[in-house]
Amino acid sequence: MIDVVLADDHPVVRAGLRAVVDSQPDMQVVHETSTAEDLLAWLDDGGQADVILLDLRFGDARMGGATATGTIVRRHRTPVLVVTTYGTDADILAAIEAGATGYLLKDAPTDELARAVRSAAAGEVALGPDVQRRLLGRMRSPSENLSTRELEVLRLVAAGRSNDAIARELFVSVATIKSHLAHINTKLGTRSRTAAAATARDRGML
Amino acid sequence: MIDVVLADDHPVVRAGLRAVVDSQPDMQVVHETSTAEDLLAWLDDGGQADVILLDLRFGDARMGGATATGTIVRRHRTPVLVVTTYGTDADILAAIEAGATGYLLKDAPTDELARAVRSAAAGEVALGPDVQRRLLGRMRSPSENLSTRELEVLRLVAAGRSNDAIARELFVSVATIKSHLAHINTKLGTRSRTAAAATARDRGML
DNA sequence: CCGCCGATCAACCTTTCGGACGATGCGCCG
DNA sequence: CGGCGCATCGTCCGAAAGGTTGATCGGCGG
Numbered sequence: 001m002i003d004v005v006l007a008d009d010h011p012v013v014r015a016g017l018r019a020v021v022d023s024q025p026d027m028q029v030v031h032e033t034s035t036a037e038d039l040l041a042w043l044d045d046g047g048q049a050d051v052i053l054l055d056l057r058f059g060d061a062r063m064g065g066a067t068a069t070g071t072i073v074r075r076h077r078t079p080v081l082v083v084t085t086y087g088t089d090a091d092i093l094a095a096i097e098a099g100a101t102g103y104l105l106k107d108a109p110t111d112e113l114a115r116a117v118r119s120a121a122a123g124e125v126a127l128g129p130d131v132q133r134r135l136l137g138r139m140r141s142p143s144e145n146l147s148t149r150e151l152e153v154l155r156l157v158a159a160g161r162s163n164d165a166i167a168r169e170l171f172v173s174v175a176t177i178k179s180h181l182a183h184i185n186t187k188l189g190t191r192s193r194t195a196a197a198a199t200a201r202d203r204g205m206l
Numbered sequence: 207m208i209d210v211v212l213a214d215d216h217p218v219v220r221a222g223l224r225a226v227v228d229s230q231p232d233m234q235v236v237h238e239t240s241t242a243e244d245l246l247a248w249l250d251d252g253g254q255a256d257v258i259l260l261d262l263r264f265g266d267a268r269m270g271g272a273t274a275t276g277t278i279v280r281r282h283r284t285p286v287l288v289v290t291t292y293g294t295d296a297d298i299l300a301a302i303e304a305g306a307t308g309y310l311l312k313d314a315p316t317d318e319l320a321r322a323v324r325s326a327a328a329g330e331v332a333l334g335p336d337v338q339r340r341l342l343g344r345m346r347s348p349s350e351n352l353s354t355r356e357l358e359v360l361r362l363v364a365a366g367r368s369n370d371a372i373a374r375e376l377f378v379s380v381a382t383i384k385s386h387l388a389h390i391n392t393k394l395g396t397r398s399r400t401a402a403a404a405t406a407r408d409r410g411m412l
Numbered sequence: 413c414c415g416c417c418g419a420t421c422a423a424c425c426t427t428t429c430g431g432a433c434g435a436t437g438c439g440c441c442g
Numbered sequence: 443c444g445g446c447g448c449a450t451c452g453t454c455c456g457a458a459a460g461g462t463t464g465a466t467c468g469g470c471g472g
Contacts, residue, residue, distance in 0.1 A: 010313045012289075016222025083218075085291055107216045147448060160401030163429070175451050182430065183448095192458085193429075194400050195366030353418060369459070381421050388461070389418095398428085399459075 073099035102126030242274035279305035308332030
């Protein structure tokens with residue numbers, strides 16, 4: 001039997017996760033908390049769990065999901081499965097770097113969730129298909145390979161400047177800016193300045 | 207007995223709403239759908255409900271929650287209770303203008319949800335406390351002169367979509383998007399989509 | 413009832429971008 | 443030394459975006 005703990009500040013979502021987990025014959029919810037602090041307190045108090053389902057976005061809570069994940073993994077070595085609504089690349093990366101065993105989006109079908117819980121309990125990594133796709137996309141375009149000049153241009157693009165304005169601002173010709181932008185779009189896998197700016201924001205590279 | 211229909215593209219949230227509703231002695235879930243189209247189809251097919259719990263954000267679905275709300279209210283006169291995760295002012299306004307009977311955030315406690323369902327079934331308006339506070343805040347500062355539609359377009363622009371993509375997403379022609387964008391640029395004092403997106407971010411209108 | 417506004421679309425034209433070449437110079441590293 | 447990546451510029455062309463004007467339609471308020 002897999003003992004699962006839920007940590008989510010949305011009562012409705014907690015009820016949903018509980019329903020999904022309890023409907024599985026081989027797992028059960030043993031505890032629920034609505035804040036990361038409560039979760040930590042429960043664990044420190046001797047609470048035992050096989051898997052923790054954690055929401056990355058704790059409303060306006062003091063402790064973020066990523067921080068909580070790091071603390072839990074370090075202190076209790078319990079597998080943390082991050083289940084959140086929106087998956088910006090930065091969030092996902094942060095969670096994984098913090099030591100999360102898996103990352104699922106809330107729009108994942110229930111059987112996928114159950115599978116992820118079993119994988120996590122077994123100590124395996126469990127990433128949702130969406131998440132895997134995102135990570136792959138990130139690999140294909142390793143973002144950080146933007147040169148300093150390209151990043152400089154990208155920042156100005158994101159600020160809404162035109163090529164001409166950027167050229168004047170950087171004391172180069174428009175052709176150069178276009179060239180940089182072409183490289184940026186190639187590296188980020190985008191097709192327009194606006195998409196590049198949006199992607200850059202998502203990845204927290206500004 | 208209050209018959210409730212759920213419309214949400216997140217399986218977990220659907221399970222959560224179902225758990226909450228079914229735990230109340232005076233209400234029950236009679237149908238679930240994951241898209242607005244399915245919901246409309248079910249209603250058109252003779253489905254009867256006392257209250258509809260609808261998610262405003264239907265992933266990448268073709269029909270937005272606000273549009274769906276309008277159609278349902280006009281065609282079937284069934285009270286629609288919008289239950290969504292994040293409450294942007296524009297979202298709330300759009301939903302209410304479309305004729306939603308109530309608006310709740312998903313982080314609302316379960317008893318508040320149950321109360322809202324009863325109010326909606328009785329034909330009363332049911333706005334969560336958070337929502338009411340937001341509306342008041344909005345009254346004080348009339349935000350921007352941007353219409354809800356323009357704001358919708360602006361958001362997609364900021365997400366990096368092309369005019370063509372936005373047009374397909376909103377089911378209108380490219381000419382309309384260009385028209386909206388022209389108005390947006392006039393109102394914001396910008397000269398390009400990227401600048402408009404940047405300005406919008408600065409002013410926190412997304 | 414009439415006027416105004418928001419949403420929708422169209423046609424036309426100008427400007428800006430983006431893609432696909434190629435070219436030069438510079439610094440770094442094996 | 444000889445690549446290699448980076449930054450710089452150029453041209454050509456097609457695609458996308460922006461500006462202008464004008465039109466229809468529905469709702470809402472005076």
